[in-house]
Amino acid sequence: MSWPDDFLETPAFDLVARALQADMIGKTVSNYRIEERLGSGGMGVVYRATDTRLQRPVALKFLPEAYHEARATATLNHPNICTIHEIGAHEGRQFIAMELLEGKTLKQELGAGSWEPGRSVDIAIQVANALEAAHEKGIIHRDIKPANIFITQSGVVKVLDFGIARMPDSAEPQQFGTRGYMAPEQVRGGAGDARSDIFAL
Template structure:
């Protein structure tokens, strides 16, 4: 929020509102309507770079945590329960694109499936709804760090790495049993809670590395290779050939990405070339991952 914008009321989180919080107080519908009007005005004036909303649904927004290819992430508080939540708000532009609409609808369907799933190794989805015409997910807020960050802080033993990946694998398996495919499994999409719990996050919210009409490396002329948002959801270095070429994936794509991420974590090098899309495809077609360097990691893990 810029210095010249109104400061949100500490009691309501709605700009310009001055209600005092009384015992048993709950936000009024008028407060929500005011926020919707303000959000629409911000969008009209500033587009997608408008100031962060102060409320999303019944949640008071505390901070903006980050953004990805499909939307923004906020820290919110469910005031009815006094519970912190992570809120993922889909970008308004995706609701208008043909490919984006399909992705948003898939997101809503899979989020509802995840909401019915309760597993210690999967971030819990509490709510799927709309705010001012934009889809949002209210999810469990996990305090901690990503598995990717944990791996970067210091050298880790192979057994410690394997233990965390085994837990993440259990979460993936539970999601697959519920009919949900991740499409972008990697260490950065696994959270390590402060209490040691391992949680797989960002199901259906994969970053779109190859966007609609966005040329992949190799030029942007008439012959440049292109991929649609729906057909190339994920991170290229973890994609199997089927996902890279057609985008039609099932649980096996997650299993492939899981193995690539585990290989990188154990041996600090990728199993396949990642210099370009073409090099990646050639390596996958050859179907020969790089033999890992000698290390303390048991060779039996490589054979698996």
């Protein structure tokens, strides 16, 4: 086993997490063969995988806890929403298999340099179209932010992480959202509604 260069400065918990993530490479979960770790964040770890049944590349996201609303959001079918192929569990951890996207997040794009106003309008319209489709089905995203907006190489905008959205009538005490983008009612601990997504946009 080789130790990372920052071994002495890295908390033990993070070292264990890295080891567990690396251990997933090469494993098969359901019918998905994990090939590469793409990234991680507060809402889980994402891997590149191959659907061995349909022979197509997918993104496989392991969530830190179970989200009972995820199955409802899998019914969303819109060109500006990242498609969810399957929701399952592996060794007690819930995972979401979704379309594998090529491109960059809006957060990455904004950090790259200059930005044309016209492009901002185009991206906002595509995100608004995605939210409209979700809200029509009573699904609220709860965490619209640049990191959850993906721009493909062809310029199509995809809203990510609808797998952790909620239905408006669900009771869920845990607060979701990112400060700086949260609506006032979310900051106060409220669940929020469709207007909260519009505020973030």
